[in-house]
Amino acid sequence: MTRHDRVLPSAIEAIGDTPLVELARLGRELDGRILAKLEYLNPGFSKKDRIARQIIEDAETDGRLRPRQTVVELTSGNTGTGLAIVCGIKGYPFVAVMSTGNSTERTRMMRALGAEVVLVDQAPGSVRGQVSGDDLALVEQETQRIVTARCAFRADQFRLTGNMRAHYLHTGPEILRQSAGRLDAFCDFVGTGGSFAGCAAAFKEHNPAIGCFVVEPEGAAALKGQSVTNPGHRIQGGGYSMRTLPLIESVHVDGYLTVPDADAVTWARRLAKEEGIFAGFSSGANVAAAAQLLRATYRGKTVVVMMCDSGLKYLSTDLWP
Ligand SMILES: Cc1ncc(COP(=O)(O)O)c(C=O)c1O
Numbered sequence: 001m002t003r004h005d006r007v008l009p010s011a012i013e014a015i016g017d018t019p020l021v022e023l024a025r026l027g028r029e030l031d032g033r034i035l036a037k038l039e040y041l042n043p044g045f046s047k048k049d050r051i052a053r054q055i056i057e058d059a060e061t062d063g064r065l066r067p068r069q070t071v072v073e074l075t076s077g078n079t080g081t082g083l084a085i086v087c088g089i090k091g092y093p094f095v096a097v098m099s100t101g102n103s104t105e106r107t108r109m110m111r112a113l114g115a116e117v118v119l120v121d122q123a124p125g126s127v128r129g130q131v132s133g134d135d136l137a138l139v140e141q142e143t144q145r146i147v148t149a150r151c152a153f154r155a156d157q158f159r160l161t162g163n164m165r166a167h168y169l170h171t172g173p174e175i176l177r178q179s180a181g182r183l184d185a186f187c188d189f190v191g192t193g194g195s196f197a198g199c200a201a202a203f204k205e206h207n208p209a210i211g212c213f214v215v216e217p218e219g220a221a222a223l224k225g226q227s228v229t230n231p232g233h234r235i236q237g238g239g240y241s242m243r244t245l246p247l248i249e250s251v252h253v254d255g256y257l258t259v260p261d262a263d264a265v266t267w268a269r270r271l272a273k274e275e276g277i278f279a280g281f282s283s284g285a286n287v288a289a290a291a292q293l294l295r296a297t298y299r300g301k302t303v304v305v306m307m308c309d310s311g312l313k314y315l316s317t318d319l320w321p
Pocket of ligand 1: 048076078079189190191192193194195196214236237238280282283308309
């Protein structure tokens with residue numbers, strides 16, 4: 001019996017178990033298959049609900065989080081939305097610290113879900129809608145200040161292993177089950193690297209030959225070791241120009257792919273029009289990267305990607321003209 005066949009005690013139990021859909025229409029022009037995990041169908045409309053639940057429940061289990069203690073985290077909006085849902089249901093006050101560069105839908109949604117949202121001005125020269133590594137450094141400073149001031153639990157998505165464990169324990173195994181283990185590659189646009197690391201660990205354990213590729217914005221491919229020329233790219237939720245990410249250090253990376261902003265936008269729009277999948281910039285970037293693989297070394301093969309969040313989160317941007 002799946003969770004769809006019974007009454008659930010709360011929306012927390014409605015997190016995960018998302019469908020895996022073949023992008024058959026987009027696949028017509030490609031030699032091979034793209035399978036898309038519809039993570040925008042989570043209660044907070046993104047894959048980050050999963051890590052919110054895992055991080056909070058891990059901390060409850062080992063006593064790092066006390067009843068009614070305040071939870072604080074830096075977010076581009078999606079982790080904050082997940083935490084707002086999980087903390088709201090479990091009775092922890094939640095403070096989301098976010099750059100003003102992220103879309104306004106995110107702030108409004110987190111506030112609706114009961115979160116306190118602290119907005120941090122962007123670094124001088126930054127562009128609204130384009131959150132750079134410098135912007136994120138300012139958000140980090142403010143987050144640390146609030147954690148200390150409120151004796152709060154930091155749901156630190158860049159460091160806590162609950163982030164990758166959510167995907168290692170659930171997302172990866174779900175994909176393996178749904179595809180009957182028949183996938184050749186996985187490529188994932190990284191922010192914290194949690195979904196890449198967790199899924200890649202699960203896939204490699206099943207079959208070390210499954211190729212796992214990190215996706216970065218063109219001009220901000222810092223993990224690939226390139227110099228950063230476009231820190232203010234448009235692919236929200238990642239591409240922060242960090243040279244290392246703690247969570248991906250334990251996982252083998254088969255390669256690094258870069259996606260120009262324009263390709264992320266084109267594929268996000270095509271996903272909506274041709275596949276009925278209304279997702280965001282990073283989902284477009286993931287499909288753009290999968291198409292690169294199918295046109296080169298993975299011709300004729302099956303590539304899995306995440307549809308990270310909902311296109312509704314970008315209605316105020318020019319993603320949807
Ligand atoms: C829309 C979106 N795409 C991609 C990512 C990157 O995911 P991860 O942090 O697991 O690398 C995030 C992370 O916040 C996100 O919000």
